Amino acid sequence: MFVTRRALAVTAVIAFLYGGSIDAREWYVAPGGADGSAGTPSDPLATVAHAISRASAGDKILLERGGTFFASDVNAGSNLSVTAYGNGPRPIVTGSLRVNITGTWGPNPSVRTATIAQRVVACYVNGRFVRLARWPNIDDGFLRNDNDNEYNRIVDAELATRSGVAPGRWTGAQVRWRKWSWWWETRPIATHGPADTLELDLAGDVGINLADPGSGYFIDNDLDELDVPGEWHWQAGVLYLFPPAWADPATMTVDVVTTTSTDLLVDHEAEPSGMRTSGSTFQNIHFSRYYGTALAINRPATIEDCTFSEIESTAVHFTWDSQPFTIRRSVFRDIRNIAIRGWADLTDPAGSLIERNLFLRIGFEPGYGGNGPWHAAGVIVGQATAAVVRLNRFVDTGYAGIILGSDGQTVEKNVFVRAMHTLNDGGAVYTNCNASIIRDNIILDTIGDLHFSHEWWPLGHGIWPEFLSDFHDTVITGNTIYGSNGHGIFLPNNFDCTISDNVIIDNRRAALGLYIDANPNQGHLITENTLVSTEPTRRIDRPEYLSHWWLPPYAEPIPVALEYDAPADYGSMSRTTFVAPASLAGVIRKETAGTLFSTLGEWTADAAWASDAGSLINRNNAILLFNDTEQPATMPVPAGSWTLPDGSAVGATILLQPFRSAVLVTATAVSPSPPYHAASGINWRADSPVESYLGDEDPVFGDGFESGDLLAWSAAKPENW
DSSP, X not given: OOOOHHHHHHHHHHHHHTTSOTTOOEEEEOTTOOTTSXXXXXXXXXXXXXXXXXXXXXXXXXXXXXXXXXXXSEEOOSSOEEEEESSSSOOEEESEEEEOOOEEETTEEEEEEEEOSSEEEEEEETTEEEEEOEESXXXXXXXXXXXXSOSSEEEOGGGGGSTTOOTTTTTTOEEEEEEETTEEEEEEEEEEOSTTEEEEOSTTOOSOOOOOTTOEXXXXXXXXXXXXXXXXXXXXXXXEEEOOTTSOTTTOOEEEEEESOSSOOSSOTTOOOSEEESSOEEESOEEEOOSSOSEEEOSSOEEESXXXXXXXXXXXXXXTTOOSOEEESOEEEEESSEEEEEEOOTTSOSOOEEESOEEEEESOSTTOSOSSSSOSOSEEEEEOSSOEEXXXXXXXXXXXXXXXXXXXXXXXXXXXXXXXXXXXXXXXXEEOSSSOEEESOEEEOOOOOOSSSOSOOOOEEEEEEOSTTOOBOOEEESOEEEOOBSEEEEEESOBSOEEESOEEESOSSEEEEEEOSSOOEEEEEEESOXXXXXXXXXXXOOOOOOSSSSSSSOOOOOOEEEEEOSSOEEEXXXXXXXXXXXXXXXXXXXXXXXXXXXXHHHHHHHOTTBOOTTOEEEOSXXXXXXXXXXXXXXXXXXXXXXXXXXXXXXXXXXXXXXXXXEEEEESSOOOSSSSSEETTOOOTTSSSOOSSOTTOOSOOTTTTOOHHHHHHHHHHSOTTO
């Protein structure tokens, strides 16, 4: 047959546009299929790995909805499409195995046993996560070390007080130790002796020589600690499970995640235990229960409408050649360590996008979030070329919601709720870079956990550009920040930043904190911000362990709208609205001297960089209204006598643009409930306020996580969380 040059050219273009051969085919995979079959809808394959082995670039692999497929360390190759077909919930791709646990343990017949050759690293009963047996038990909290500045040893008098404990009791077990305020370490116990001393193996040591008395820890990986329902242990090829009180031992299902390694794998985040790909597309797939990384992307890939649940380390890891990738409209929930992280080549194209995802309970389980700093976070953009993270919801992250580690990233129009839930010294948005853009985000109730750390400063900030490397040119604009257990915006030792049009209210230390390190000339442009302090506070009340580090003996400082160090030249600050109740002694604090200012004249006389042009101070109580939707919202004004801070009248409603907010003031007391008003009507202080990503309010947890499970999880959650 004669083929024209034009026809060949058209064929080549089509092949390029479709990413592969124009003869691309579809491979169907179903639980009832058989590998070696035709791979058609009527004659499907059985396993994902086999389908991939037969596919060519441009092919589509379709997994049957409602099905569960085991896939461990599978290379998904290049330029494939992995998606779903049929009806029902998204197909589950998992690294877990169902086990038949019918044996009993002699010392305690209530404990069930099963023979499992490979090391068990995670266990689920009736689909719910259960913890490794530990001491103290979860309801009894944590132990605390007594010794100071010893990095591989724990000395604790309480160890020797436990009945029957003698030296050697915990040799071979492990500790999960909140060794410093902003990280945990999981460390094998090399020797136990004397009775109050644990000598730790170097495995798991992150090499940062910081430790202090009072750091919380617990002991696990010890069969003798299997003493209450809802715990498990694996040892020498046997799984021991004490059935939870809410599960019927006769009918319960038990699933486990295993590893072929004989080591404890105390830092397993790099282990590619799920799937990896060099540039494929994944749509409508549910990745669940992997020990290491669930999905590693090594070339530009697309992840859309997927679910990642119960991952013991990292859900998605982007690697050196992964740009530009896209991750959108997906749900990440109950990830023990990090939802999305990676370091990419800065010479690769820009444009990676993380958009419209829900991040729920990421790094939320104390002690399970990996070893060292920069763990238990929602998204870590360690290195990328102009990545954009936008329109996501982050609810309950152990450390930061987002960490930026290289220049030129954008974080915009996200909602952050209860970041820094199990760690301290960070922020909902935490940057270690220059020229990042952080705009139009809503940040609520950043915690900065101080319950089980050593005594430290409360440093749960809303937005924090780090101070250690003279970072510069950060743009922080249009954000709404409420209820941080530190500063709303913490800006120490940064240079030439733009801080504008932010609304910051009811933060523990100050709405805006400015500090110097070595260079007193910081050159910022700070303008058009509304900085609000409240009394009494409506922040979340949390148990804390304070007094040694911060202002000893401990005394809660007066919350202020602005706190600054001196002497310094911060650049220029003007057109600022300060709001503080008349009951507070001051509005602005000069931190070095502890001086409080109540008038613009006092402040500007002390701070040559400050201007009263367009600024005002309003001594009233305040309430926050914000629009956490994508459409303009007309919000009802709460009952009472309200004005805007500049004295302008307020009607029955107020119009707010998407991701913007307004502060209203009154001379009368403000009700503590609700603490703020959201246009969406979502109760962001609920345990699980949302089940969907932004833009789709229909629940998406039907994929193996029904609403009843969500309610049961909330009911079972320990009170001290």
